[in-house]
Amino acid sequence: MKTLFFNIKELVQVRDSSIMKVQGKEMKNLPTIKNAFLVVENEKITDFGSMSDLQNFNADQVIDSRGHMILPAWCDSHTHIVYAGNRESEFVDRINGLTYEEIAARGGGILNSAKKLEESSEQELFEQASQRIKEVMRLGTGSIEIKSGYGLSLEAEVKMLKVIKMLKDTYAMNIKSTFLGAHAFPAQFKEKKEDYVDLICEQMIPEVARQNLADFIDVFCEVGYFDVNQTEKILKVGKTHNMIPKIHVNQFNSIGGIEVGVQCGALSVDHLEVMEPNDFETLKGSQVMPVALPSCSYFLGIPYTPARKIIDEGLPLALATDFNPGSTPSGNMNFVVSTACIKMKMTPEEAINAATINGAYAMGLSKSCGSIARGKDASLIIYKDIPSLNFIPYAFGSNLIDKVMIKGSFI
Ligand code: NIG
Numbered sequence: 364m365k366t367l368f369f370n371i372k373e374l375v376q377v378r379d380s381s382i383m384k385v386q387g388k389e390m391k392n393l394p395t396i397k398n399a400f401l402v403v404e405n406e407k408i409t410d411f412g413s414m415s416d417l418q419n420f421n422a423d424q425v426i427d428s429r430g431h432m433i434l435p436a437w438c439d440s441h442t443h444i445v446y447a448g449n450r451e452s453e454f455v456d457r458i459n460g461l462t463y464e465e466i467a468a469r470g471g472g473i474l475n476s477a478k479k480l481e482e483s484s485e486q487e488l489f490e491q492a493s494q495r496i497k498e499v500m501r502l503g504t505g506s507i508e509i510k511s512g513y514g515l516s517l518e519a520e521v522k523m524l525k526v527i528k529m530l531k532d533t534y535a536m537n538i539k540s541t542f543l544g545a546h547a548f549p550a551q552f553k554e555k556k557e558d559y560v561d562l563i564c565e566q567m568i569p570e571v572a573r574q575n576l577a578d579f580i581d582v583f584c585e586v587g588y589f590d591v592n593q594t595e596k597i598l599k600v601g602k603t604h605n606m607i608p609k610i611h612v613n614q615f616n617s618i619g620g621i622e623v624g625v626q627c628g629a630l631s632v633d634h635l636e637v638m639e640p641n642d643f644e645t646l647k648g649s650q651v652m653p654v655a656l657p658s659c660s661y662f663l664g665i666p667y668t669p670a671r672k673i674i675d676e677g678l679p680l681a682l683a684t685d686f687n688p689g690s691t692p693s694g695n696m697n698f699v700v701s702t703a704c705i706k707m708k709m710t711p712e713e714a715i716n717a718a719t720i721n722g723a724y725a726m727g728l729s730k731s732c733g734s735i736a737r738g739k740d741a742s743l744i745i746y747k748d749i750p751s752l753n754f755i756p757y758a759f760g761s762n763l764i765d766k767v768m769i770k771g772s773f774i
């Protein structure tokens with residue numbers, strides 16, 4: 364099946380396929396072609412260029428894209444979309460004055476979701492997560508990372524990862540899976556935390572690896588959760604089982620987790636709402652992708668990741684949703700891009716780079732998505748007739764998407 368889009372008002376994020384990520388000042392540059400064509404064959408982009416270079420109109424499907432901008436689909440590198448039920452009562456508790464940390468200390472938070480997950484079957488979890496996957500695809504997401512971490516026992520963690528595998532096998536979008544057994548300490552391990560770390564290292568990681576259920580390993584490195592030594596130990600054991608480290612770090616406190624992430628060769632360090640001067644220095648010279656989650660800051664009313672400083676220091680930055688029932692019940696990358704511009708003072712070009720090419724890097728997917736390049740996935744957002752690129756973050760409450768294509772098929 365060959366599809367030709369012609370008369371495209373502007374084809375955005377056109378890059379050589381060798382570009383894996385962009386950082387510092389380069390993030391302000393978003394290459395585009397005005398009045399363009401784009402050829403899709405089966406799942407892939409096979410050609411594109413200026414209309415003046417279009418040789419012929421031979422294709423099974425020819426689409427006049429006059430007035431439409433086309434972008435690569437969003438790459439959401441951090442989500443927890445497999446979960447049971449919701450936590451809207453905690454949302455009301457926070458309105459009434461409790462903090463996220465206070466709710467967690469009372470046995471709510473992650474442990475609340477773990478209890479709900481334990482009571483749900485694989486099929487129920489799959490059905491709930493499917494609704495969320497379908498919703499985010501309609502919102503323009505073409506690649507996504509999904510974490511476990513609401514199981515917190517060998518059995519329940521494997522159940523979650525199997526649901527992620529079912530999603531991978533069912534939906535066309537790229538799905539990467541992350542083992543996050545180190546998301547919180549189960550109540551029965553409150554007084555013997557090292558035993559839970561041992562359970563993760565000695566039983567969970569080997570079993571998850573044996574069943575080949577995780578691409579990445581993640582830890583919530585935070586006061587009251589996993590300290591730096593526990594984090595390092597878990598990431599290292601994960602690495603010996605071929606899981607690439609990622610890390611939840613500096614959400615509420617800076618406790619040295621970024622250093623551990625960098626030392627362990629993490630692909631990304633995520634959250635970063637609280638950054639000390641030495642944290643920026645640690646990131647420099649590393650290959651790690653910092654990831655900001657502005658809709659989490661929005662929802663919890665916590666500080667936003669200092670994106671301006673990160674980029675002005677010459678570092679890269681990716682944007683992701685953190686879609687989960689506690690801190691971000693939303694998988695809307697359009698809102699993330701707008702919020703990054705409005706609250707974190709990223710330019711539209713920077714935010715779009717962060718949500719596409721850099722998000723792809725944070726999932727190890729730069730070779731297949733995140734930009735318009737020959738050989739990459741034909742996962743595209745086709746916009747309604749909007750005046751300019753700036754309109755995308757500017758009109759933050761409007762649905763500007765006309766159509767979404769995931770790997771060559773309209774959804
Ligand atoms: O990334 N910070 C840790 N984990 C999630 C929230 C999990 C939850 O509250 O259910 C996050 O924000």
Ligand code: FE
Pocket residue numbers: 441442443611685687
């Ligand atoms: Fe998260």
